[in-house]
Amino acid sequence: MAQLKCGTVVSIMDSIAPRKLAEEWDNVGLIIGDSSSNVNKIMVSLDLPVWVVDEAVENNVDMIITHHPIIFNPIKKINSDTALGKKIIKLIKNNISVYSSHTNYDIAQNGLNDIFAKQLGFEKTEIIKTTSQEKLFKIVVYIPEGFEDKILEEMSKAGAGCIGNYSNCSFRVKGTGTFQPMEGANPFIGQVDRLEKVDEYRLETIVPESKLNQVIKAMLxxxxxxxxxxxxxxxxNQGQSYGLGRIGYLENEITLSSYASFIKKTLNLENIRFYGPSDALIKTVAMLNGSGNSFINAARHAGADVIITGDLQYHQALDALEEGIYAIDAGHFGTEKIMIKALSDCLRNILEKNGYNVEVIESKTNTDIMKNV
Ligand SMILES: [Zn+2]
Incomplete structure (x- = not known):
């Protein structure tokens, strides 16, 4: 059984939620740790308060994956005068690495925005705010007759040739290739200093930027x-769009208060607030896990009747109502707690598939800090 390294977990996390998808102001990636260190136990948590650090130490955890970055703003001192300093010292003393996957995990395909929408019953959604679009490339390669199918197969396996729900998309034309091997060459066909004319195929296919290097490597x-x-x-041509927030369409109109009750039950919440008349009818739903104050306008422009999010402030909610969009505040923790199980399951799956016998535990002490009476 191979020994899992911290750097390998970083690569796996990058495949789940590429760091380049993160918003510019965010701080994602390996925030504390040594990528060459061994990892035998991973813990997943939404936040990393001191009691979650203690839980990790008690459970002999080597690496913690969080959604919210432990360090967000630049710091000038790491000492025991601050809670953050104490935490960092404790983590380092106990050889615990910390990796955070924040807005990149929100944005990623099958990431937290998608998981949240699915949890609310939306299989098909649209993005509210596009943050990036993947670049597409065309690769053209000249291949001696007889090798064209094999090379296309290898390039397709590496990620080339996907258009919508179609794979292995390519085009080929037959022609004549010429070359003259010079002194020092070791040609597959032909001789040094003699002009060769060879039957070749010009094979072309499409590839997204994220797969470009591996496709070229496979082709070579x-x-x-x-x-x-x-x-x-x-x-x-633009490739896959990435972005924050999702819009979903309910099959039938429902009143705002009934929908808030449904969300409360579905998310297993103790409390929920909604802004708008109880009997208002809604059909188009905007969703953004976490803090959605700055998304209200975008959600309204996207045609939403209601936005479900967390951390709604009074004046923002008031503005929303004036602008003609209702709001449901299901809490920051309430809309993101599902991340702990979802990411743990995803990691267990990938680690097992790659032959690593590593335990992934879900933090039990990372619970909602807001209580109800
Ligand atoms: Zn959050």
Missing amino acids: AAHPYEEVAYDVYELK
């Missing part, structure tokens, strides 16, 4: 030529 590994002729073009 499968190609028989010593020097492979290939071109990479950046396309104007």
Whole structure:
């Protein structure tokens, strides 16, 4: 059984929620730790208050994955005068690494925004605010006859040729390739100092930026030529869109108060607030786990009747009502607590598939700090 390293967990987390998707103001990635250290136990938590650090120490955890970054604003001192300083010292003394996946996990495909929408019953949703679009590239490669299918297969396996629900998309034309091996060459076909004319295919396919390097590597590994002729073009076509917040459509209209009750039950909450008339009818639902104050306008422009989020402030809610959108405040913790189980399950799955025998535990002390009477 292979020994899991902290750096490998970083790569796995990058495959779940690429760091480049994070908002500019965010602080994501390996915040504390040594990527060469061994990891035998991982704990997943939404937040990292001191009691969660204690829980990790008691459970011999080597690495903590959180949603909210432990360090958000730059700090000038790490000492025991502050709660943050104490936590950092305790984590380092106990060889515990901390990795945070925040807005990148919200935004990622099948990330927290999608998980939250699915939890509320929306299978199909649209993005409220697009934050990035993946670049697309075209690769053209010249292949001697007989190798074209194998090379296409390897490039497709590495992630090329996907258009919508279609894989292995490519185009090929037959033609004549020419080359003259020079002194020092070790040609697959032909001889030094003699012009060769070879039946070749010009194979072209499409590839997203995130897969470009691995597709080129796979193509070069499968190609028989010593020097492979290939071109990479950046396309104007846009690839996958990424963004924050989701819009979903209810099958039938429902009153605001009934919908708030449904959300309370579905999210297993002790308390919920809603802003708007109890009998107002809603059908188009905007969702943003966490703090959604700054999203109210975007949700309204996207055509939402109501926004479900957390941390709603009085004046923002008042503005929302004046602008014609209702709001349901299900709490910051209430809308994000599902992340602990969802990410733990996802990690267990990937680690097991890759042959790592590592325990992933879910924090039990990271509970809602807001109580009701
Ligand atoms: Zn949050």
